[in-house]
Amino acid sequence: MSVLSVRSLSKTFGGVHAVNDVSFDIGKGEFLALIGPNGAGKSTTFNMINGQLTPDSGDILIGDKSIAGMAPRDIWRLGVGRTFQVAATFGSMTVVENVQMALISHARGILGLWRPAASLHRERALELLAQVGMADAADRPSRELAYGDVKRIELAIALANDPQLLLMDEPTAGMAPRERNDLIKLVKALVVERGISVLFTEHSMDVVFSYADRIIVLARGRLIADGNAAAIRDNAKVREVYFGTGKTFQETAS
Amino acid sequence: MTLNALLFQALNGLSTASGLFFIAAGLSLIFGVTRIVNIAHGSLYMLGTYIAYSLATKIGGAFGFWGGIVLTALIVGVIGALIEIVLLRRIYRAPELFQLLATFALVLVINDATLWLWGPEDLLGPRAPGLAGAVEIFGRRLPSYDLFLIFIAPAVLIVLHFALAKTRFGRLMRAATQDREMVGALGVNQAVLFTSVFALGALLAGLGGALQVAREPANLATDLVAIGDAFVVVVVGGMGSITGAYLAAIIIAEVKALCIAIGVVNLGFVTVNFSKFTLVAEFIVMAIVLIARPYGLLGKPQGVVRSVAEPEAPIRPATPMLKVLGAVVLVLLLALPLLAQTSPYxxxxxxxxxxxxxxxxxxxxxxxxxxxxxxxxxxxxxxxxxxxxxxxxxxxxxxxxxxxxxxxxxxxxxxxxxxxxxxxxxxxxxxxxxxxxxxxxxxxxxxxxxxxxxxxxxxxxxxxxxxxxxxxxxxxxxxxxxxxxxxxxxxxxxxxxxxxxxxxxxxxxxxxxxxxxxxxxxxxxxxxxxxxxxxxxxxxxxxxxxxxxxxxxxxxxxxxxxxxxxxxxxxxxxxxxxxxxxxxxxxxxxxxxxxxxxxxxxxxxxxxxxxxxxxxxxxxxxxxxxxxxxxx
Amino acid sequence: MNDAMLSVAGLQAWYGAAQILHDVSFNVGRGEVVALMGRNGAGKTTTMKALMGLVSRRGALRFNGADIAGLRPFEIARLGLGFTPEDRRIFSELTVLENLDIGRQPPRQFADGAAAPVWTPERLFALFPNLGEMPNRPGGRMSGGEQQMLTVARTLMGNPLLVLLDEPSEGVAPLIVEQMANTIIELKKEGLSILLSEQNIHFARLVSDRVYVLEKGEIHWQGTMAELAGNLEVQRAYLTV
The missing domain is CATH 1.10.3470 (ABC transporter involved in vitamin B12 uptake, BtuC)
Structure with a gap:
């Protein structure tokens, strides 16, 4: 059974079909890339799945539960973690506190007024930080971290509620090639280990071709291709609207 | 209450709206470009009334009055430019709230300066030469000057709207509203731009204040009253929208006029005096508008303002030194009744x-x-x-x-x-x-x-x-x-x-x-x-x-x-x-x-x-x- | 180098209290395309902002014969140094034509008196046909790729002698990246100098003459693009996988 099913999803902004009748599924443990030109509807699709936008029509299912129009925080409670295109952490907190917040929330302890938050779930938070290689930075203010490290913290936060699905909006945006590779390798290892499914958008074709199990392509709001790396690479339509000649990215043989 | 009385009050409301519009438009323009909510804008408005009063009475005649109004607007514009150059320019990089603090300090300074220059008495200016009479409308006499005010606000609105949409200055202002640093990096001298925007906003406030000289006495409490009203108008209309400011000014003035026109009403079980609601009315309008349209009638969601403030450090439990310090202060305070026996104050x-x-x-x-x-x-x-x-x-x-x-x-x-x-x-x-x-x-x-x-x-x-x-x-x-x-x-x-x-x-x-x-x-x-x-x-x-x-x-x-x-x-x-x-x-x-x-x-x-x-x-x-x- | 359009020596720069650039020296010749490469956080963007006077900086900075070390951003822009930021910073409320108008400056000359290329909206629409199709569209309603073109076009309206292009390939589709590469080659033909900040070596290779590799606020390697392309060691250390 699919972890996530998107059924005939549509969204219109001021008469323009941003997303037009899009359907796809993600199986358990699948690493699915969503690519397409700027303005193709990737972000809109993404934001409908994570709850920031309500679809005009169509449905989104987590397992067999419809989440269309649900608030992001309720979707999270169903086991959907996410990372942002511009990494978002709580700048006024330390690294470990950032992860603790997610754990406290997961345990429904947010309204606690008495016990100091810094003492709650610290062990578990440190474990998660160790898994993303950031244990050493646990007590540093998160605003002081380099960008690549902030992305790792986000990953630890996203893993805090044992998600079954991870939504990653351009996970490697703003990173150098080597950092990109390290981060995606890390994500891949963690999700394989835990059997998490991942839906991610990405502009770095190196990353997409090297790591995605399957690729779906959006253009002008419609799904124009769905297949593995080889099939997508050879798809004439995708070449025309998205890849161009391909000389600005590396053609990695897979 | 007759229909005529209601319509007459509606006209009255329109003339009041013009004063609100002038100050709100200036406030909105300044906020748009400089991101400073100028609390002293009410003070500039107040200065407008005082200066126009002095010019009208000292020079006298039609020139003293009408020329005085124009001159007042220019003088207040120059004062605004000076404020920007001497004070605000130094704090554009400070956190937003500090800028508020600074402009609030200006309110205090300007208020006392006005007290010192003009004294504590209310000062009522002369009638407008040429418009001293009244016209008969809806069976009542409306001062000609009020009629003039009804028309001048939309006239200024049209000029401003045209200037913003069609001139390079207007384009620069709109661009700077969003990203002033980028405007600078494209070769535009922001300092000049900011000073002129501030001067323009001040000029509008001064003009609004000066126009009131024949209608209401100059009064030292005007500054905070005016800024409160202007806030409401700007927020109801939408931050940064001049047309919104005009619309909001009219709505608020009309709701107030309506309250006065309705007056005392017997609802059977209770008697309500609606004219008493004028003070609350504008705020109720604002609350309703903001709940329905969080960015005001014609406003847009504010873009991400490039933050220049330093991010906050994580909070840490009190250090031993702070705990000791706190204990010392507490002990001193507990002992204060003993220490202060000689001076109960x-x-x-x-x-x-x-x-x-x-x-x-x-x-x-x-x-x-x-x-x-x-x-x-x-x-x-x-x-x-x-x-x-x-x-x-x-x-x-x-x-x-x-x-x-x-x-x-x-x-x-x-x-x-x-x-x-x-x-x-x-x-x-x-x-x-x-x-x-x-x-x-x-x-x-x-x-x-x-x-x-x-x-x-x-x-x-x-x-x-x-x-x-x-x-x-x-x-x-x-x-x-x-x-x-x-x-x-x-x-x-x-x-x-x-x-x-x-x-x-x-x-x-x-x-x-x-x-x-x-x-x-x-x-x-x-x-x-x-x-x-x-x-x-x-x-x-x-x-x-x-x-x-x-x-x-x-x-x-x-x-x-x-x-x-x-x-x-x-x-x-x-x-x-x-x-x-x-x-x-x-x-x-x-x-x-x-x-x-x-x-x-x-x-x-x-x-x-x-x-x-x-x-x-x-x-x-x-x-x-x-x-x-x-x-x- | 005598014919350097831009020469930078011992540049240091800070964000608040944090020093980002420690000692950066390089130059860009007339009509040359130079790439500043290095990983995220190496100091590429800061170098560009420091040149424009947008962050606090120290060092010897000369542009087209003038000392720009003590000048403010608008004064530097008025000498013909154009800046296209990485995050594009399009004025979203303004239309394409209005955005272009904000960048407009009078025609200018090189230090030797030769006239620099003069840009008009018509010329720019020929260079970026997409923009020509939407002259009255507000910047906020354009796609990322279109905004990327507009930010370059807006800078060109200032008739610059040298353009600082900060990561033009970041976050846009491969097809747009290709168009950006063609644009840079086009601008070079016009006689403009370009300082490019880039992480994508495939892209940089298509357009650049020389390369400086930045790491932790210092220059760690310099040479021609051809040399870098052949030097896998440097690529591995500072750039690629």
Whole structure:
């Protein structure tokens, strides 16, 4: 059974079909890339799945539960973690506190007024930080971290509620090639280990071709291709609207 | 009430709208480009009326009047340019709230300068030469000058609209509204642009004020009244929209006119005097508009303003040194009744300081960790104070029972107002909270039968054994210490962290299951409740409570205290409140022009310590603690 | 180098209290395309902002014969140094034509008196046909790729002698990246100098003459593009996988 099913999803902004009748599924443990030109509807699709936008029509299912129009925080409670295109952490907190917040929330302890938050779930938070290689930075203010490290913290936060699905909006945006590779390798290892499914958008074709199990392509709001790396690479339509000649990215043989 | 009377009042409303429009348009333009909410804009408007009065009476005749109005607008424009060059230019990089503080200081300075130059009497200018008569409309006589005002506002609106849409200056202004740094990097001299925008905004305010000279007397209270009205108009119309400002000015003026036209109505079981609602009417309009359209009628969501403030450091439990320091201060305070036996005034002042500390600490709770910049914290102070006073007077509560119930009254108010307020953010939240505070103020002012109206409630003295000033001081100290420690505890608990999470990154907070609005709403309620303690203590400390004590200026005092102390530190509000309360008391006893002196002091502090006193101290200690050149 | 359009020596720069650039020296010749490469956080963007006077900086900075070390951003822009930021910073409320108008400056000359290319909206629409199709569209309603073109076009309206292009390939589709590469080659033909900040070596290779590799606020390697392309060691250390 699919972890996530998107059924005939549509969204219109001021008469323009941003997303037009899009359907796809993600199986358990699948690493699915969503690519397409700027303005193709990737972000809109993404934001409908994570709850920031309500679809005009169509449905989104987590397992067999419809989440269309649900608030992001309720979707999270169903086991959907996410990372942002511009990494978002709580700048006024330390690294470990950032992860603790997610754990406290997961345990429904947010309204606690008495016990100091810094003492709650610290062990578990440190474990998660160790898994993303950031244990050493646990007590540093998160605003002081380099960008690549902030992305790792986000990953630890996203893993805090044992998600079954991870939504990653351009996970490697703003990173150098080597950092990109390290981060995606890390994500891949963690999700394989835990059997998490991942839906991610990405502009770095190196990353997409090297790591995605399957690729779906959006253009002008419609799904124009769905297949593995080889099939997508050879798809004439995708070449025309998205890849161009391909000389600005590396053609990695897979 | 006849239809004619209604239509006549509607015309009256239109002419009032023109004054509102001029000041609001200037405020909006300045905010758009410089991102400064110029609280002194009402002062520029007031100066307009005074200067036009002097020119009209000194020069006299048609030239003195009409030429005087034009000249006044230019003079006020130049004053605006000078303010921008001398003061604001230095603080564009300071946090937004510091800029508010600076412009508020200008309000104080300009008010006293006006008092010094023109004296305390109201000054009514001459009738407009050529338009001194009246025309008969709807069976009544409407002054020709009012008719003129009805037409001049749309005329100016059209000119402004054209200038913004079609000229390069207008394009530059709109571009700078979004990203002034980029405009500079494209070769545009921002300093000149900012100065001219500020001068233009000031010119409009001066023109609006000058045009009032034949209609209303120049009056020293105009500045805060006008800025309050202008805030409402700008927020209802939408920040940055000139057309929205005009629309909002008309709606508000018309609603007020309608209230007057309806007058006293007998609804069968109760008689309502609608003309008394004029004070509240505009704020109710604003509350309704903001709830339906959070960015005003024609406003757009504010883009991400490039933040220049330094991000906040993680909060840490008190260091041993701070704990020792706190204990020493507490011991000194406990010993104060002994030390101050010879001068009882010290205890009265010290009690005032404690009340200010509770007030500022509760405000900081939502402003700092919550990121909600309330401009109307006086509302909860007022609810606490009136709650306590009325419980004693009308319900016969004993003092302590009243002191413990007062915060609950404030809590109810904060729950109600906060529910609306947390739906907004930034400037809009600030303005809505201000509106709610004005509603509370107008209610106590106008509900004479219950609250005593402008006289307030008197004879609210503490019961024995707290009728001695030392005993009451110790009682206040107990409340203060408990309030501070409890709020602090909350901040270190998950709730306080969740509040900061919602402030730091609402998207991320929602994405880990935090209901940000709900958390901020509860935070708002807690702050209001604690603030009610300060109100209750205040009523018994003074033996009375009047509308004056809960006016806009108390809300502003709170902001000044929090900012003075430094918004990013937890001890900041305590330091800020203490310094400000003592300063205010000292300065008030030195000179008749204490407002100006206070204003100058605030300006100096703002220019010298852009991070607040406590912020500056901790920066200093960090600097001293760090090895030279030791950048990590 | 005598004919350097831009020469930078011992540049240091700070964000607040944090020093980002420690000692950066390089130059860009007339008509040359130079790439500043390095990983995220190496200091590429800061170098560009420091040149424009947008962050606090120290060092010897000369542009087209003038000392720009003490000048403010608008004064530097008026000497013909154009800046296209990484995050594009399009004025979203303004239309394409209005955005272009904000960048407009009078024609200018090189230090030797030769006239610099003069740009008009018509010429720019020929260079970026997409923009020509939407002259009255507000910037906020354009796609990322279109905004990327507009930010370059807006800078060209200032008739610059040298353009600082900060990561033009970041976050846009491969097809747009290709168009950006063609644009840079086009601008070079016009006689403009370009300082490019880039992480994508495939892209940089298509357009650049020389390369400086930045790491932790210092230059760690310099040479021609051809040399870098052949030097896998440097690529591995500072750039690629």
């Amino acid at each position: 010290v205890l009265v002042l010290a009690t005032d300081v404690l009340i200010a500390v509770i007030f500022a600490t509760s405000l900081h709770f939502i402003m700092g960790p919550g990121g909600m910049h309330s401009f109307g914290h006086a509302a909860y102070f007022g609810l606490g104070a009136y709650g306590a006073a009325l419980l004693v007077k009308l319900a016969g509560f004993p003092m302590l029972a009243a002191l413990f119930t007062a915060p609950l009254v404030a809590l109810l108010g904060a729950l109600l107002f906060g529910w609306f307020a947390v739906r907004l953010s930034g400037v809009y939240l600030a303005m809505l909270t201000l509106a709610f505070a004005q509603i509370v103020w107008a209610l106590v002012f106008q509900w004479e039968g219950f609250t005593g109206g402008s006289n307030g409630v008197i004879g609210v003295w503490p019961a024995a054994p707290f009728n001695k000033s030392w005993a009451y001081f110790l009682l206040a100290l107990a409340f203060t210490v408990i309030a501070i420690l409890v709020l602090r505890r909350f901040l270190f608990a998950p709730f306080g962290y969740a509040m900061r999470a919602g402030r730091d990154s609402p998207l991320r907070a929602e994405a880990i299951g935090i209901d940000v609005k709900r958390i901020h709403w509860l935070g708002f309620a807690i702050a209001g409740c604690v603030c009610g303690i300060a109100g209750g203590l205040f009523a018994f400390a003074k033996g009375s409570i009047s509308p004056e004590a809960i006016s806009v200026s108390r809300s502003i005092d709170g902001l000044v205290m929090v900012l003075l102390g430094g918004i990013q530190t937890l001890v900041g509000p305590i330091v800020g409140a203490s310094v400000y309360a003592v300063l205010q008391d000292t300065v008030m006893r030195q000179t008749e022009y204490w407002r100006a002196l206070l204003g100058v002091i605030i300006l100096v502090l703002v220019l010298a310590f852009p991070q607040g006193i406590a912020g500056a101290l901790s920066a200093l200690s960090r600097k001293l603690g760090r090895k030279p050149g030791g950048a990590a």
